[in-house]
Amino acid sequence: MLTLENITKEFQSKSGIVKGVDDVTLHIRKGEIFGIVGYSGAGKSTLLRCMNYLEPPTSGTVKVDGVNLAELSPKQLRKQRQSIGMIFQGFYLVSSKTVFENVGFALKAAGIKKQHIRQRVDELLKLVGLTDRRNQYPAQLSGGQKQRVSIARALANNPKVLLCDEATSALDPSTTKSILALLKKINKELGITIVIITHEMEVVKEICHKCAVMQDGRVVEQGSTYNIFANPQEPLTETFIETVLDFKLPQKLTEGLDGELVMLQFWGEKATQSVVSDALQAFRVQGNILHGKVEYIQDEPLGIFIMSVTGEQDEVKKAIDYLRKRVSKVEVISHGEHNSNIA
Amino acid sequence: MESIIQILPELNQAFFETLLMVGIALLTALLIGLPLGILLFVTDRGIFLENKLIRQTAGSIINLIRSVPYVILLVFLLPFTHFLLNTTIGPLAASVSLSVAAIPFYARIAESAAREIDKGVIEAAVAAGASPWLIIKDIILPESKAGLIRGLTITAISLIGYSAMAGTIGGGGIGDLAIRYGYYRYDNTIMFTTVILLIVLVQVVQYFGDFIAKAVSRR
Numbered sequence: 001m002l003t004l005e006n007i008t009k010e011f012q013s014k015s016g017i018v019k020g021v022d023d024v025t026l027h028i029r030k031g032e033i034f035g036i037v038g039y040s041g042a043g044k045s046t047l048l049r050c051m052n053y054l055e056p057p058t059s060g061t062v063k064v065d066g067v068n069l070a071e072l073s074p075k076q077l078r079k080q081r082q083s084i085g086m087i088f089q090g091f092y093l094v095s096s097k098t099v100f101e102n103v104g105f106a107l108k109a110a111g112i113k114k115q116h117i118r119q120r121v122d123e124l125l126k127l128v129g130l131t132d133r134r135n136q137y138p139a140q141l142s143g144g145q146k147q148r149v150s151i152a153r154a155l156a157n158n159p160k161v162l163l164c165d166e167a168t169s170a171l172d173p174s175t176t177k178s179i180l181a182l183l184k185k186i187n188k189e190l191g192i193t194i195v196i197i198t199h200e201m202e203v204v205k206e207i208c209h210k211c212a213v214m215q216d217g218r219v220v221e222q223g224s225t226y227n228i229f230a231n232p233q234e235p236l237t238e239t240f241i242e243t244v245l246d247f248k249l250p251q252k253l254t255e256g257l258d259g260e261l262v263m264l265q266f267w268g269e270k271a272t273q274s275v276v277s278d279a280l281q282a283f284r285v286q287g288n289i290l291h292g293k294v295e296y297i298q299d300e301p302l303g304i305f306i307m308s309v310t311g312e313q314d315e316v317k318k319a320i321d322y323l324r325k326r327v328s329k330v331e332v333i334s335h336g337e338h339n340s341n342i343a
Numbered sequence: 344m345e346s347i348i349q350i351l352p353e354l355n356q357a358f359f360e361t362l363l364m365v366g367i368a369l370l371t372a373l374l375i376g377l378p379l380g381i382l383l384f385v386t387d388r389g390i391f392l393e394n395k396l397i398r399q400t401a402g403s404i405i406n407l408i409r410s411v412p413y414v415i416l417l418v419f420l421l422p423f424t425h426f427l428l429n430t431t432i433g434p435l436a437a438s439v440s441l442s443v444a445a446i447p448f449y450a451r452i453a454e455s456a457a458r459e460i461d462k463g464v465i466e467a468a469v470a471a472g473a474s475p476w477l478i479i480k481d482i483i484l485p486e487s488k489a490g491l492i493r494g495l496t497i498t499a500i501s502l503i504g505y506s507a508m509a510g511t512i513g514g515g516g517i518g519d520l521a522i523r524y525g526y527y528r529y530d531n532t533i534m535f536t537t538v539i540l541l542i543v544l545v546q547v548v549q550y551f552g553d554f555i556a557k558a559v560s561r562r
């Protein structure tokens with residue numbers, strides 16, 4: 001649905017040319033919710049703006065549903081943009097227009113006749129749950145309501161793709177949840193492909209099927225959200241995941257701890273098997289679970305436990321080898337006595 | 344008191360002459376200055392009709408006219424006024440130079456009013472696939488309406504001041520009256536009357552300008 005090939009965007013700055021986006025290639029499939037995470041300045045916003053040519057890339061090609069945006073005339077590009085909705089962190093509603101007029105503007109832009117606009121806007125307001133706010137002005141709405149209006153505006157012309165530029169970053173947690181639920185519903189019911197850029201890993205965990213991590217204009221890692229969470233390859237990705245799955249143990253607990261401290265990960269159906277008790281029965285070791293959690297990412301369980309394994313060195317080693325065979329991922333965090341630092 | 348009553352018909356005429364020349368100049372400012380100001384804005388860097396050549400050309404012409412003091416512009420434009428109207432006296436003749444002064448003045452005000460709009464709002468309209476004309480008509484003008492009206496008030500008040508200068512070289516209006524009676528004839532009563540009249544006029548313009556600007560604002 002959305003193909004980015006070797007996208008590079010350069011900016012002229014006082015100190016020379018700066019690469020905002022550096023050779024990014026992404027393939028986003030139809031019906032996917034794709035997240036792009038990164039700190040501010042990582043180039044994710046610029047990349048998103050390349051997707052509808054608000055910011056034409058310096059080099060590389062952007063194809064939306066097979067159409068190369070670079071080959072379009074200004075008029076054709078406008079037409080194409082009507083099938084790419086976009087919402088923003090700052091909502092960007094027109095303050096002098098009512099909710100109805102704000103949504104209607106997008107339809108007007110597409111040259112739709114007045115009587116049809118009326119009907120379509122009412123439909124859209126129903127979809128986002130703002131029918132009763134129809135004639136109010138943006139200044140009278142809360143942040144969440146404003147974002148709903150801007151979603152209705154973005155969906156007005158039945159787009160194939162919806163681009164979300166930090167759409168929930170200005171909202172409080174519960175409003176964020178409701179907006180994410182709305183986006184999920186739009187994706188499911190209307191089959192719209194959604195691209196979300198965010199610095200909140202929570203958002204990715206909540207709704208993204210796939211995600212990419214950006215740093216210094218490059219995509220350093222991408223894959224299914226589950227795999228990214230379960231098995232991150234890059235230190236940056238780990239840092240992001242820690243914001244959602246934090247397994248730091250208090251120092252007091254780890255001081256004077258005997259045996260091996262291991263982190264076990266159970267992916268998918270393995271999360272439901274009784275591996276740990278099997279291991280404890282098969283070998284002469286004691287296990288003590290210090291920390292643990294089962295997260296559901298895209299409705300799939302991801303179990304993470306930290307336990308200390310004590311006993312004779314040989315037995316401990318055997319037990320851990322056994323675990324390695326049956327558990328998705330085993331990571332020995334520290335050995336022996338006086339564990340103090342936990343990764 | 345008697346002299347005021349005597350002068351009343353002339354005062355009345357002068358008042359309407361002032362209104363006429365300021366009115367014509369304001370209208371021209373709105374018809375030419377406003378589009379020019381919008382042009383300056385939309386051709387600016389990062390805005391949807393970015394065009395350095397057009398922006399710089401328009402900007403230079405505006406600066407050129409604005410850097411000439413009004414009294415000099417007034418004299419400088421006399422041949423042009425004569426060519427246009429076949430006369431250089433009367434309020435109509437004065438309105439020519441007033442208009443020329445008002446256009447670039449209002450263009451800059453309109454430009455800065457448009458600049459007050461959040462760039463994101465314009466960008467959202469571009470992202471929605473709206474045409475430049477639709478964005479100007481449906482986003483930029485309504486969103487900057489309050490600023491444009493406040494700017495029109497400022498322009499009107501400046502023009503009332505300028506119109507007095509135009510009066511001195513035969514343009515008519517309240518300024519002309521003040522100079523003829525107050526300066527040449529040392530008639531202080533008339534002069535005070537004209538000053539009070541000007542003060543009232545300016546106050547009324549300011550009041551209505553503020554009132555309308557407030558009424559259209561939705562922020």
